[in-house]
Every structure is written in C-alpha cells, then in structure tokens.
Amino acid sequence: MPREVRERQMLDAAVAAFARHGYQAASMDDIAEAAGVSKPLVYLYLKSKEDLFMACVRREIRALVAAVRQGTRERGAADQQLWNGLTAFFAHTAARPHGIAVLHRARTQGEPFVQEVTAMRVEITALVTGLLAQAARDTGCDGALAEREVSGLAHALVGAAESLAEWANARAAADGDAAPSAKETAATLMNFCWAGLENLTKGARWVPGPGR
Incomplete structure (x- = not known):
C-alpha cells in the first residue's frame, strides 16, 4: 500500500x-x-503521539481553510461571497465533525497546538474582515468606520461560526433529523451579521439607556 x-x-x-x-x-x-x-x-x-496529534491538527486546518477559500473564490457582491463562504464552512464542519472536534481540543493542549489554531483563525478572520469592509464601502460607509467596527464584527462572526458549528454537530449527533442544514445554519449567522452591519452603515447604533 x-x-x-x-x-x-x-x-x-x-x-x-x-x-x-x-x-x-x-x-x-x-x-x-x-x-x-x-x-x-x-x-x-x-x-510520537504529539507528532501524530500535530499532523491531525494541521491536516484539519488545511482542509477547513481550503473549503472556506473555495467558497469565497467566486467573484461577486461581498454579501454573496460571505454567504458562499459561510455555507462552505458549515458544509465542511458537518461533513467532518471529528476534525472540528480535534481543532476545538487543540485549543486546550498548549503550545504549539494553540499557535496552529490561532494562525488559522487569523487567516479566516482576515478574509471575513475584507469581505465585510468591502460591503461597508459599497454602501457608502466611511473608511474609518469600516476599519474600526467591521474588524470587531469579523472577529465576532468567526467566533460565532465556530460555536454554531459545534451546536449543529451536537444536534446531528443527538438526532440527525433535527440537525440544521449547512444553508440553514449559514442563514442564521448571515441574518445576525448582516442586520448589524446594515445598521452600522446607516449610522443606527445601539446605545445604553439613561443611567446605564
């Protein structure tokens, strides 16, 4: 063989x-x-066992990043690219639940495993930041706002996507019929993100009430 x-x-x-x-x-x-x-x-x-675990982590990182980049490769409006990327992400995590679980476990195993997962998140977050920033510019949002607030929104989006993937896989493991599809999960996150981005670009921000 x-x-x-x-x-x-x-x-x-x-x-x-x-x-x-x-x-x-x-x-x-x-x-x-x-x-x-x-x-x-x-x-x-x-x-060694450590080398074996590192090989697993790196393989799953490569596969996940490749899936997301493939999903966003098609040119078009920024929101469509983000939708494609999220759908590809959730389709991949649903197809490889063990791989996603390994990446989750790697975050708690110390260096150098944490470095590998952190580098992956930086790469994906940079991709998402670029798409959100372009969407903000397309709607006439000024550059300062795009740089300041879109960056935070991108980090929140990536963290939420990881959490939703774990939730969807847990639903699938407990009851496959109750598990949401990749598109349903992507739509949940897209609606959450896009509504917030739209309000930001229009200058409509949430503010705490009096005395808070």
Whole structure:
C-alpha cells in the first residue's frame, strides 16, 4: 500500500480517537488497530503521539481553510461571497465533525497546538474582515468606520461560526433529523451579521439607556 494511503488511514483513525477521547486519553494501540496497522508502524511514520496529534491538527486546518477559500473564490457582491463562504464552512464542519472536534481540543493542549489554531483563525478572520469592509464601502460607509467596527464584527462572526458549528454537530449527533442544514445554519449567522452591519452603515447604533 502506498505510504500516503497508509498515512491517511492512520490520520483518519487518529482524528476519530482524539475527537472522542481527547489527546491524553486517546490510545495509540486503539489508533493502530482502527487504522489496521501495527503500533510500531504508527511510530515509524509519525514518530510520537504529539507528532501524530500535530499532523491531525494541521491536516484539519488545511482542509477547513481550503473549503472556506473555495467558497469565497467566486467573484461577486461581498454579501454573496460571505454567504458562499459561510455555507462552505458549515458544509465542511458537518461533513467532518471529528476534525472540528480535534481543532476545538487543540485549543486546550498548549503550545504549539494553540499557535496552529490561532494562525488559522487569523487567516479566516482576515478574509471575513475584507469581505465585510468591502460591503461597508459599497454602501457608502466611511473608511474609518469600516476599519474600526467591521474588524470587531469579523472577529465576532468567526467566533460565532465556530460555536454554531459545534451546536449543529451536537444536534446531528443527538438526532440527525433535527440537525440544521449547512444553508440553514449559514442563514442564521448571515441574518445576525448582516442586520448589524446594515445598521452600522446607516449610522443606527445601539446605545445604553439613561443611567446605564
């Protein structure tokens, strides 16, 4: 069997194990058995449990970023590009729930795993910021507002997307029939974001009431 195929089998088994049990509790014996190989072969290919986990994290990051970028590749209005990107994001996270769970677990495993996930979020947030800023400019919003408030909105949007993906996958695991589709989840977030952006561009901002 070609090395790349064997490695993919190992990573598939490892992603599932890390997603279910976490980094510490996942067993290299179980991973090897699920991949249909010996434990020494896992160590020969991927050196250590830490290296195996890092390989899983990096593979899932590459796949997620590629899906989002592919979704926003088609040229058009900024809101349509954002919609396409969100739909691609939620379709990907629904198709690879174990991968998303691994990325979530990586945030709590310390360096260098946190660095990898942080770099991914920076890349995706920059992409979203650009789309929101362009949408704000298209509606006549001044550059200062676009730079100041759209950046915060983009960070909030990325965090909300991650949270919604976990929620949708939990619904799917509990009751597949009750799980929202990728487009339904994307529409929920799009409505939340776009309504806020529209109000910002029109100068309609929420302000606290008297005495607050």
